[in-house]
Amino acid sequence: MPGNGTVTRSTLRQQIADALRDEVLAGRLRPGRAFTVKEIADQYGVSATPVREALVDLSAQGILEADQHRGFRVPEYSLTDYRNMIEARSLVTDGMFQALTTGHPAFGTPPGDPRTATALTTVRRRGEEAQRAATAGDITVLIGYDLRFWRELSALFGNPYLGDFLHRLRVQSWVCAVQHLLRLPDLRGRLWSGHTELVDALARREAEAARAIVADANAHSLALLEHLTKG
Template sequence: MSIEPPSGLNLPSMNERRSLRELITHELRAALVAGRLRPGIVYSAPTLASEFGVSATPVREAMLDLTKEGLVEVVRNKGFRIVGLTDQDLDDFTEIRGLIEIPATVRVAAEATAEQLEPLRPVAAEIVAAARSGDLIAYVEADRRFHLGLLAFTGNRHLVETVGDLRKRSRLYGLNQLAEAGRLVASAEEHEQLLDLMIARDLPGVEQAITRHLGHVRSLWAKPQD
């Protein structure tokens, strides 16, 4: 069993006292999705707490929340282990997202006005800025807000929640390597391109763009080379 390295996760210091459990759950989930918390490694609440600058209690509570989501599992007397995903899991996630998001995005493009869609442009810009700076947590968070923001225009909260849950369960294992190689920016810029096509109501172009983008997301989910 692998045991966590002592540091280097680059987790933010939690200075706010407001809803620490919720804040830490959010940050841990983002770190997990970005691939900074790795499968097969056992993370202890005290060690994670030292990086956040808080006591172990809210970190332990946050990890228990992630356990309920199926993202981590309890290792008795040791801590929490990240649940791994198989290639089949990743293929299944991509298929489900495609079945939901492709037609939903085309529908939004056909029905939403430019005035409704334009507020998402700063979010698309945040994704690109995060990719350029190598801030993977910010990248994942802005990407989540962009896609769920688009889907919210369907008016179907269950659809949004379903895609949000799929995103929580995914792992972008390749983000570090892509960021270091300078390849993450091209994927980030697809959000701005998609938004332009939607505002222009180029429905065939929107369908092609979201299909291509989800395919690239699957490549981001690929496990890194050892």
């Protein structure tokens, strides 16, 4: 962690939050792991204030939870929690896709218009990277690109509240899932990788096709976690 005078408290806050977020999503900070503000401040060699702010930020995102009078800890989500997250995500994305059939100005232009393709190019690129990571079984890289994919896709609907809510749900889903997925010695071929198919369906404004693709992704993920928790 940089310690020179040009680093502001806000920068430290974000750096600490990013570092801890990556540790949780990579599964290196296990569910139930508790720590105090002082412990993290000592680890990074910084004052308590930006650490406390970073931990509060992560709690608001569902990555950590406050443990009253004891500090913070990594959540211990159950399979029931995961099912509920999947259901909540489905309700959000179903609404997004349905909006395309009722005149919502997402993407801003009619299907087939070059501007629509341009708007989706970056999202598709994230999807391609996510697919490569899924095929290779690289869960850490996959999570990063998957979150960026959905963040940028939801941004095309022009509603920041929608994007923030869906992002939170997907982050929490990954926090829950990664603890189980890391039990597998080899994740190649086990992770869903239909991101570009989804983008292509949305580019054609085929809401039912998009809904079916996401339903398949959710069913795949849930079945895998059910298998791992039983094992």
